[in-house]
Amino acid sequence: MAPADSPADGQGTAGGDAPLAVELRRITKRFPGVVANRDIELRVRRGEVHAIVGENGAGKSTLMKTLYGEHRPDEGEVLVDGRPVQFRSPADAIAAGIGMVHQHFMLADNFTVLENVVLGSEPTKRGRLDVAEARRRITDISDRYSLGLDPDALVEDLGVGDRQRVEIAKVLYRDARILILDEPTAVLVPQEVDELFGNLAELKREGLTVIFISHKLDEVRRVADSITVIRRGTTVGTADPRTTTAKQLAELMVGAELPTPETRESTVRDTPVLQLVDVTVTDAGERPVVDDVTLTVREGEVVGIAGVEGNGQAELVDAIMGLRPLAAGRVLLGTDDVTAWSTRARREAGVGFIPEDRHRQGMLLDAPLWENRILGHQTRPPAVKGPFIDRRGARADTARIMREYDVRAPGPDTLAVALSGGNQQKLIVGREMSAEPRLLVAAHPTRGVDVGAQSVVWELLKDARAEGLGIVLISADLDELIGLSDTLHVMLRGRLVATLDPGRVTPEELGGHMTGARTTAGAS
């Protein structure tokens, strides 16, 4: 690791004596019983892309909330453009020229780009929305930063990358000079990431400052001018991306080796655990969203499904779990035709489920952890005795899961909402594994979890696979897909368009298949 307090020379844009856009001095933020941020030092020069890396529990969110005025630090100073500021709310931060692009988009789908951008700070003329003025300003922003936005397009028609640019435009529309991007690449495929980085370069050229939060170290090294690493609530150092390797960064970040998703030798056996035969699922308008999909998952096999989000993966998962009726086709679990089985019957037959959106499908946020242990396993011990809930058994088993899967929480009675994303995910994984499933449907199992939890999840999947578990893996993390899968299918517009050898394909090739730019013939 190369602590680089020295000015970033070369590369022009960020001169050594550039004034600081943001400076945090000895920021400390306490919550009862814990110090979430301790003596944070952050110096972001004007006109640079400054990356903040760290595990999910490291305190990045807390720090960004401090900077964005969502709460006030207990100690320390925030300086913007050299002047000390005290934000009482995000509105104050916006007024000071700080804008936040959230990881989850906050857009109204049925509004146009223009309406979404102006929403909340509409230009008015005689009490009415001044569409002409709004259009002029948005077009101006779009041209100046090469965002390529059509003000009249409906947001629901836009792809993920475009939506993100709308979010960026929203922030720029409010005259932000400092942009905070929270995990902006989490939802993008490699090509879209390139586009985003192009946009960031434009922003930088116009003298804007970008604070880029991520834990994808290769990306950080590509885009950032300087890097600050946070570990266990405090800044552990800064690094120069040009002289620091990803491995060095990772060690700085976790104090350990970076885990790899790569599996060892193949454990695929012959017995199929899941067979989909000509499965078709239609949406409300009878349009096929999963179109004639046939695939087989054998014992000890990880079948990866790659695809840009929204190409039918979620519906495919629903079809396997019995959450959505099939328009055609059959689902076989082992030798049983489970096409007509309920979700519960399928779960009882040994299907584990790590849902894509854990808040929506995986947890009861307002319920204690031990009740979340029961969720999905309502009919099986140890949480249930006959028709009754076994509270003691559920609590004890929750405590065991917390111990074995390193779920950091005060106890089984803690509400699930109080846990960080990684800890929630570890609880879900632990819960599903505890039922010893035959088949695991894992949708984005490491989305939004930190490096430590990610490696835990990967290890668990590998171990379970070695013991004969069949896994359907859906992920947007291409390294994860390539590293874990034994067989890799690409899904595009509801169809399986390519089957690739994960041992030979590169993320770039895979990304090409996902967007339809490559065909099977052009692979390898």
Place this chain on the structure above:
Amino acid sequence: MTGLARRVGLSLFGPLLAVLVALVISALVIALIGEDPIAAFRVMVDLGDSPSQQVQSIVVVLNRAVPLFLAGLAVAVAFRMGLFNIGVEGQYRLATVLAAAVGAAVVLPAPLHLLVIVVVAMVVGALWAGIVGVLKVTRGVSEVISSIMLNFIALGLASYLLTGPLRGSPPGASIITTSEIPGSGRVPSLNGLLTGLGLAEPRSGLYGFLLVAIVVGVVVAVLLKRTRFGFDLRATGLSPSAATASGVDARGMVVKTMLISGAIAGLIGLPDLLGSQYDYGTEFTAGLGFLGIAVALLGRSAPLGIALAALLFAFLDRAALPLQFADIPSSVVTIIQGTIVLAVVIANEVARRLALRSAERAGASAGPDSGVGDGGTPPPTSPDGGQRVRAGVPGDPQGAQA
């Protein structure tokens, strides 16, 4: 466990704050209409001078609280699942008129006679509420709309049955009623218990149905908290999408929950019917279904809380008569009840936010994360006493926190 104590404290905080706010507002209203609030409150808490008067007052409160408690339970069971059964009113009125008619018509030995009446009432209530559930799962009709509409139909139907086929009172009588239920179908009073405890004999009988209500309350509490079915029900209420993904048959749960809610609603009229009226007539106690919604809200949809809320409302209702004697408008009671309901909705939201914050801190103490790293933020509260019905928006944004 301090965390537990804190949670209990927070769950009491809402209703207590609501009652306090309601008292302050009511005092202002009483003062505005030119009466002395202190005097009014004094009249309300005065249970009487002699021991027998006091016991009588307590019996009146308890007798009123029993149907209110049952009504609150009926509403709460549906609330817990995220369903709004506004139709409790119609369900109990229809159940009561039919149970009264059947009770008067059949001749059976005492315990069996009573059992038939109770079963008829529960079945009628369940079926009537079941319509709402079936409409919801088959046609997607909002249970709020259908249950309100079914109220009108039920009240009309009950009136028609009362004045037509089930009429028992002689023609020309000023109050139309069904025929009287004979002694074998009545529930004996618990006055023996009171005198046995050394209390004065009250003028009216303490409803024996009180014991039935307590049993129902315990059964509901166990059902909700300790059974798999109750877990599925509460899980559906907390997050329909998560419950479905866990294997809960959401459609089946809607129908089952409405049947249970309706069956409990069918019991609401029975304390009065079997304890003092013995027939159903045009003067039969009305409005219990709607009060039940308020009671369930105040009791935060938990059986114990509902019991306390029912006692509070019954206590306030009892005060109506003494207030009139003191030349103070008895609408004061209605005002207090109304403001309690309004205040409880607000107070519950405040308490919920405090609870959430303390939960986040509890989580934060386990690791350096503040616990809200990736979007775990509150969607709006539903008006069921802090039980949230999650609409299930993927990637629910953090905006609500700002």
